[in-house]
Amino acid sequence: MDRTHLKYTLxxxxxxxxxxxxxxxxxxxxxxxxxxxxxxxxxxxxxxAAVGLNLVIGMSGQFSLGHAGFMAVGAYATxxxxxxxxxxxxxxxxLVIGMSVSGVVALLVGIPTLRLRGxxxxxxxxxxAEIIRIVIIxxxxxxxxxxxxxxxxFVNWQVIFGISVIVIALVVNFVRSTTGQAIIAVRxxxxxxxxxxxxxxxxxxxxxxxxxxxxxxxxxxxxSFIQSVSPQDYTFMQSITILIIVVLxxxxxxxxxxxxxxxxxxxxxxxxxxxxxxxxxxxxVLIVVMIFRPKGLLGTSELxxxxxxxDTGDSHDNHSKNA
Amino acid sequence: MTTILxxxxxxxxxxxxxxxxxxxxxxxxxxxxxxIGPNGAGKTTLFNLLTGVYQPTSGTxxxxxxxxxxxxxxxxxxxxxxxxMTRTFQNIRLFTSRTVLENVLIxxxxxxxxxxxxxxxxxxxxxxxxxxxxxxxxxxxxxxxMANVADELACNLPYGQQRRLEIVRALATKPKILFLDEPxxxxxxxxxxxxxxxxxxxxxxxxxxxxLIEHDMNLVMAISQRVYVLEYGKVLASGTPxxxxxxxxxxxxxxxxxx
Numbered sequence: 001m002d003r004t005h006l007k008y009t010l011x012x013x014x015x016x017x018x019x020x021x022x023x024x025x026x027x028x029x030x031x032x033x034x035x036x037x038x039x040x041x042x043x044x045x046x047x048x049a050a051v052g053l054n055l056v057i058g059m060s061g062q063f064s065l066g067h068a069g070f071m072a073v074g075a076y077a078t079x080x081x082x083x084x085x086x087x088x089x090x091x092x093x094x095l096v097i098g099m100s101v102s103g104v105v106a107l108l109v110g111i112p113t114l115r116l117r118g119x120x121x122x123x124x125x126x127x128x129a130e131i132i133r134i135v136i137i138x139x140x141x142x143x144x145x146x147x148x149x150x151x152x153x154f155v156n157w158q159v160i161f162g163i164s165v166i167v168i169a170l171v172v173n174f175v176r177s178t179t180g181q182a183i184i185a186v187r188x189x190x191x192x193x194x195x196x197x198x199x200x201x202x203x204x205x206x207x208x209x210x211x212x213x214x215x216x217x218x219x220x221x222x223x224s225f226i227q228s229v230s231p232q233d234y235t236f237m238q239s240i241t242i243l244i245i246v247v248l249x250x251x252x253x254x255x256x257x258x259x260x261x262x263x264x265x266x267x268x269x270x271x272x273x274x275x276x277x278x279x280x281x282x283x284x285v286l287i288v289v290m291i292f293r294p295k296g297l298l299g300t301s302e303l304x305x306x307x308x309x310x311d312t313g314d315s316h317d318n319h320s321k322n323a
Numbered sequence: 324m325t326t327i328l329x330x331x332x333x334x335x336x337x338x339x340x341x342x343x344x345x346x347x348x349x350x351x352x353x354x355x356x357x358x359i360g361p362n363g364a365g366k367t368t369l370f371n372l373l374t375g376v377y378q379p380t381s382g383t384x385x386x387x388x389x390x391x392x393x394x395x396x397x398x399x400x401x402x403x404x405x406x407x408m409t410r411t412f413q414n415i416r417l418f419t420s421r422t423v424l425e426n427v428l429i430x431x432x433x434x435x436x437x438x439x440x441x442x443x444x445x446x447x448x449x450x451x452x453x454x455x456x457x458x459x460x461x462x463x464x465x466x467x468x469m470a471n472v473a474d475e476l477a478c479n480l481p482y483g484q485q486r487r488l489e490i491v492r493a494l495a496t497k498p499k500i501l502f503l504d505e506p507x508x509x510x511x512x513x514x515x516x517x518x519x520x521x522x523x524x525x526x527x528x529x530x531x532x533x534x535l536i537e538h539d540m541n542l543v544m545a546i547s548q549r550v551y552v553l554e555y556g557k558v559l560a561s562g563t564p565x566x567x568x569x570x571x572x573x574x575x576x577x578x579x580x581x582x
């Protein structure tokens with residue numbers, strides 16, 4: 001049993017290493033260039049945030065529109081702390097603090113709001129994100145609407161690549177854990193889950209808190225990479241950007257989220273050549289995908305190396321993909 | 324004979340409608356109780372009160388906790404399930420996006436220790452526990468002839484099998500009391516027959532108290548040890564199946580009076 005698991009884990013690890021080497025080679029021969037590098041990092045950051053949001057929307061079935069607010073918490077934590085302690089230790093500390101603060105805010109917000117459903121929850125989370133943004137605008141320490149500049153940069157594509165891989169692996173493992181399965185059970189049928197002894201509010205809050213912490217991580221990385229933060233970066237539109245990745249990839253499909261984050265990032269680069277037509281084409285692409293794949297690119301299914309490489313016709317356990 | 328569940332003057336009112344009105348029932352260990360009554364008599368509402376979906380307007384529900392009857396008022400459904408009460412639903416509520424096996428595994432959540440750290444880093448101990456759990460789930464499914472459909476999605480099962488799975492899933496929580504809400508609804512005679520055997524198998528193999536709401540009188544009268552009859556939220560009569568069949572008030576409630 002353990003050997004087969006090892007085989008899948010090693011295959012995924014092999015794939016990850018191959019991808020890493022591919023990007024490294026491309027940078028050495030200057031195929032992607034500086035602009036490409038920036039795009040790569042931003043794809044990774046969006047991916048981390050989107051994986052967190054998919055945990056909330058896809059796995060626990062709670063519709064959140066407040067992801068930008070939690071990203072802002074992480075971004076400002078990094079902006080303040082990494083500026084004060086401009087070394088790698090300070091940066092890591094800032095990420096940890098950002099994630100913790102974001103997690104606590106999500107906990108405080110989640111316990112009352114996760115009793116709401118559907119549209120009501122969406123509006124409540126949207127409100128929370130706006131509150132966070134307005135608090136940031138009005139606080140002295142965050143320097144109001146102008147934001148904070150000159151944040152030391154500790155982020156390059158290798159860092160983002162590594163963190164993305166770790167985040168995806170941990171989240172995928174989490175979804176398969178007892179806790180993760182309980183979260184999915186609550187999404188599938190809340191009343192039945194409760195009748196089987198599952199504390200539905202608790203599991204919804206767990207998913208919401210982890211999602212918020214991943215958003216803060218993404219925000220912190222972004223602040224350090226762009227070297228500036230301002231409240232305008234974390235408006236409603238930022239939440240929507242992340243939401244689009246989750247919906248297009250397929251709500252509930254982690255591999256869909258990963259694939260879509262990459263596709264949309266690349267699409268963004270290609271569309272730079274079209275000038276003002278860019279947003280029109282982007283919108284058309286979204287509409288076309290929604291018409292032909294209404295459940296998202298991958299629906300609720302996952303890419304599985306096991307199915308691709310080792311399908312021997314024995315489908316006895318089809319849930320041991322390792323990221 | 325231990326009393327495992329007891330209600331005292333249990334009532335709930337929705338506005339002016341008193342759906343359950345001062346109901347006193349009790350159930351003993353390893354007893355199969357039928358709960359019958361005309362449509363709208365308050366049977367499912369009583370189930371919802373017992374399992375914690377509704378909180379009563381007045382009265383109490385008490386459950387045997389090993390030493391004595393302890394009151395359960397105010398406890399939400401998941402806490403009652405953790406203490407050994409579980410149920411199936413009139414309209415089937417499975418985790419439709421999950422496989423048959425996963426449905427059972429999810430029900431084992433409360434009896435298995437949370438392994439969050441182990442799961443995140445995929446420790447050998449985690450795999451060991453997962454394998455153990457899976458084997459227990461498969462054994463339970465095999466007991467009810469469902470091991471061959473373990474990897475099917477729950478929503479793809481035929482209707483009778485879905486009902487069956489719901490009962491097996493409830494058993495995975497290791498309940499002391501199992502509430503079955505119209506398990507035979509919508510079943511054909513063969514499926515009802517299989518269900519009857521299933522309920523009897525559950526009672527003999529798992530030694531638990533079962534409370535059953537059912538409109539199929541053949542089923543109720545064949546397997547119940549005692550029957551409660553509900554009408555307009557009140558207990559109209561109680562007794563053994565043969566007593567109930569001859570009870571004038573019950574006949575009147577079901578068939579009306581002779582003119």
